[in-house]
Amino acid sequence: xxxxxxxxxxxxxxxxxxxxxxxxxxxxxxxxxxxxxxxxxxxxxxxxxxxxxxxxxxxxxxxxxxxxxxxxxxxxxxxxxxxxxxxxxxxxxxxxxxxxxxxxxxxxxxxxxxxxxxxxxxxxxxxxxxxxxxxxxxxxxxxxxxxxxxxxxxxxxxxxxxxxxxxxxxxxxxxxxxxxxxxxxxxxxxxxxxxxxxxxxxxxxxxxxxxxxxxxxxxxxxxxxxxxxxxxxxxxxxxxxxxxxxxxxxxx
Amino acid sequence: xxxxxxxxxxxxxxxxxxxxxxxxxxxxxxxxxxxxxxxxxxxxxxxxxxxxxxxxxxxxxxxxxxxxxxxxxxxxxxxxxxxxxxxxxxxxxxxxxxxxxxxxxxxxxxxxxxxxxxxxxxxxxxxxxxxxxxxxxxxxxxxxxxxxxxxxxxxxxxxxxxxxxxxxxxxxxxxxxxxxxxxxxxxxxxxxxxxxxxxxxxxxxxxxxxxxxxxxxxxxxxxxxxxxxx
Ligand code: FES
Numbered sequence: 001x002x003x004x005x006x007x008x009x010x011x012x013x014x015x016x017x018x019x020x021x022x023x024x025x026x027x028x029x030x031x032x033x034x035x036x037x038x039x040x041x042x043x044x045x046x047x048x049x050x051x052x053x054x055x056x057x058x059x060x061x062x063x064x065x066x067x068x069x070x071x072x073x074x075x076x077x078x079x080x081x082x083x084x085x086x087x088x089x090x091x092x093x094x095x096x097x098x099x100x101x102x103x104x105x106x107x108x109x110x111x112x113x114x115x116x117x118x119x120x121x122x123x124x125x126x127x128x129x130x131x132x133x134x135x136x137x138x139x140x141x142x143x144x145x146x147x148x149x150x151x152x153x154x155x156x157x158x159x160x161x162x163x164x165x166x167x168x169x170x171x172x173x174x175x176x177x178x179x180x181x182x183x184x185x186x187x188x189x190x191x192x193x194x195x196x197x198x199x200x201x202x203x204x205x206x207x208x209x210x211x212x213x214x215x216x217x218x219x220x221x222x223x224x225x226x227x228x229x230x231x232x233x234x235x236x237x238x239x240x241x242x243x244x245x246x247x248x249x250x251x252x
Numbered sequence: 253x254x255x256x257x258x259x260x261x262x263x264x265x266x267x268x269x270x271x272x273x274x275x276x277x278x279x280x281x282x283x284x285x286x287x288x289x290x291x292x293x294x295x296x297x298x299x300x301x302x303x304x305x306x307x308x309x310x311x312x313x314x315x316x317x318x319x320x321x322x323x324x325x326x327x328x329x330x331x332x333x334x335x336x337x338x339x340x341x342x343x344x345x346x347x348x349x350x351x352x353x354x355x356x357x358x359x360x361x362x363x364x365x366x367x368x369x370x371x372x373x374x375x376x377x378x379x380x381x382x383x384x385x386x387x388x389x390x391x392x393x394x395x396x397x398x399x400x401x402x403x404x405x406x407x408x409x410x411x412x413x414x415x416x417x418x419x420x421x422x423x424x425x426x427x428x429x430x431x432x433x434x435x436x437x438x439x440x441x442x443x444x445x446x447x448x449x450x451x452x453x454x455x456x457x458x459x460x461x462x463x464x465x466x467x468x469x470x471x472x473x474x475x476x477x478x479x480x481x482x
Contacts, residue, residue, distance in 0.1 A: 012347070025347055078350030104348045111341050174352075176361065177338035179265070209266050218341030219265045219334045222433040223360045228352035237441040244439030246266040 006032045007099040011046065013058055014106045016115050023115065025104075035095035039082060040065060040072065042094050059118040067091040067231070070166030073173070074119055075106040080170030081231050088168065088231040108173035111216045112180075123169050125215045126183060130167075132211035133204035134187045136196045155193045162189035164232040171226035171234070177218030182226040184212050185242035186234045192245055202249040209246055268330060273434035275327040280431060280456070282320065283423075287463050294470065297400035298391050305396035328371055335364045359425040360433075366426040373419040380406060407471040417465040424461025431456055 008031045016023030030046050037045070040062050047057035063071035072089040076082035082092045097103060107115050112125035163186070171182035188205050191197030197204070220239065227236045261267035289307075292300040307313060351361075359366075381402065389398035407413050432453035440449065 014347070075346060075348075078346060078348035079352070106347055109342055109344050109346060111343055115344075176342075176356070178341035179338075181265075206260065209264055210260070213263075213265050216341060217265075218338040219268065221334075221338070221360070221363065222429075222436050223356040225352055225355035228355040236436070237443075240436055240439050240441030243266060243269065243437055246264075247270065247439060250260045250264075250267060 004035045004095065005099075006034050007094075007097070007101075009033055009042075009097060010100070010102045012102065012104045013046075013119070014115075015058070015118055017117065019114055019116050023118075025106075033094055033097075035093070035097075037094050038065070038090060039074075039076070039092040039094065040090050059116075059120045061120050062090055065090040068166060070168035073108045073121065073123075073168055073170070075104075075108060075173060077104050080108060080173045080229050081168070086231055086233045088166070091231075108169050110169075110172045110178035110218075112178075113169060113172065121169075123167075125217070126167050126169060126180070128215060129180065129184060129208050129211045130187065133200065133207040134191070136191060136200065138196065149195050151194060159190050159193040162186040162193070162234065162238055165190075165230075165234050166232060168231065170229055170231060172217065174225045174229045175218065175220070176223065176225070177221055179220040179226075180212050180215075180217040181220035181239050181242065182230065182234055182236065184208050185236075185238035188242050188245055189238045192241065201245070205242065205245040205249045209242075268334060269437040271326065271330055272334070273437035275323050275330075276430050276434045278323050279327060280427060280434075282323075283427075283460055284456075287460065290464070290467055293400060293403060293467060297398075298389075300400050301389055301396055301398055302391060304399045305394070308397075324374075328367070331364065331367055357429065359429040363426060363429060366422045369419060369422055370426060373415075404471055407468040410472065413468045413472045416468045420461050420464040423464075424457040427460055428454055428457035 008029065011028040011030055012025045013028060014023055015026045028046060028050075030042070030049070033042050033045065040060070043058065043060055050057050061071050061073055063069040065072075067088045067090060070088075072081075074081065074089045076089065076092075081087060081089045083096050084092055105119065107113075107119045107121045108123075109115075109121075113121040113123055116122050165183060165186035167183060169180075169183070172178055172180050175181075188208060191204065192201055222236070222239075224236055227234065261270065289300075289303060292303050381399070384402050384406070387398035387401045388395055389401070390396075407416070432450045435446075435449050440446065
């Protein structure tokens with residue numbers, strides 16, 4: 001039980017009826033927000049009020065609400081997933097805000113992420129990149145004996161770090177160039193570091209970068225904003241690895 | 253060599269990163285050599301003029317100049333193209349955007365602007381010096397351009413000194429992001445050395461900004477300093 005009192009917030013929310021409709025920021029005042037509620041529970045509370053008044057609820061993405069699926073997004077006061085480091089929107093708590101705060105809520109924006117409705121965007125582009133090479137081809141059957149292929153702890157740790165990317169797209173959202181480099185570098189790294197990823201290693205990096213470029217993401221200029229806001233703490237050392245992978249794949 | 257080699261290097265986002273990085277590093281090297289040459293000016297006018305004379309009368313200079321121009325043009329034109337592409341990648345702007353404080357810096361977010369200002373400076377620089385007034389001096393019977401006199405005269409005007417120094421400071425900012433960025437783009441990320449690269453990057457930027465700025469300031473102030481001692 002928290003001792004702090006419930007608060008009133010001034011919300012500015014992006015409302016857009018459909019993909020092709022004009023959108024705009026709409027102001028809502030929301031009273032009685034518990035500091036113990038999560039950000040998405042606060043959104044639920046807003047929607048209940050809107051529905052009670054006969055308005056359309058605000059559409060937003062979410063699924064697991066425990067920080068593992070990458071479905072939630074939201075640009076909160078100019079930062080993807082809000083003010084707390086290494087935290088997804090669904091894991092963000094309202095105690096991070098104070099009485100009377102203005103909270104600006106926008107969808108992630110990038111040319112390859114069209115807004116479908118209100119705060120929901122289409123992130124299919126990230127899946128399309130994965131389909132271009134973010135996989136390993138293995139014969140199906142029983143799972144292989146786990147210790148049959150020895151992997152250095154140093155590599156498995158780095159691969160696990162890269163694999164913690166949930167594909168939410170906050171790196172694209174925050175990048176002034178709307179570049180997807182951090183996402184692609186994590187996906188390339190998690191496989192390039194492991195023996196299972198070696199067979200398709202060369203084609204993977206070439207094809208994924210090619211697809212990323214085709215989809216209209218911008219070019220990375222090494223500003224590191226992506227690393228700073230990534231809810232999973234993915235590092236730009238992965239981007240350096242992608243750059244190396246690409247060089248050896250393209251040249252040799 | 254793979255069939256995708258050259259095509260993908262020149263067209264993909266990552267390949268063009270390498271081109272920006274390599275041309276950027278080459279220009280960084282040029283700046284350092286140019287800076288060392290400039291300091292001959294403070295050592296001895298004859299030495300500076302003779303150095304410039306040797307450089308410009310060497311037949312290899314045409315090839316070297318052509319390569320330098322090519323590097324400059326590649327770096328600049330690619331930068332413009334990439335910047336325009338990047339603008340298009342987010343057609344609808346955010347209502348509020350906040351920097352994290354741990355990523356973008358003033359230097360990194362102004363790269364296209366400092367770049368354009370440096371380009372304008374570069375053109376003026378060539379007009380003022382390379383294609384500037386032709387003074388001559390003769391040493392040991394060899395007649396050559398008196399570039400020393402041109403430089404000294406040029407920096408008698410405070411406005412010239414101010415513009416020169418301001419551009420060198422901006423160049424320092426441009427380099428402080430560009431230098432380490434080039435290593436990142438080329439794939440260096442060694443845990444032990446990357447911190448060092450960032451430090452060298454900052455040091456290099458300061459050396460260039462201060463090193464270049466010192467000369468016009470010195471040229472401008474030296475008559476006053478010399479006058480004071482008399
Ligand atoms: S809803 Fe699954 S990560 Fe937020």
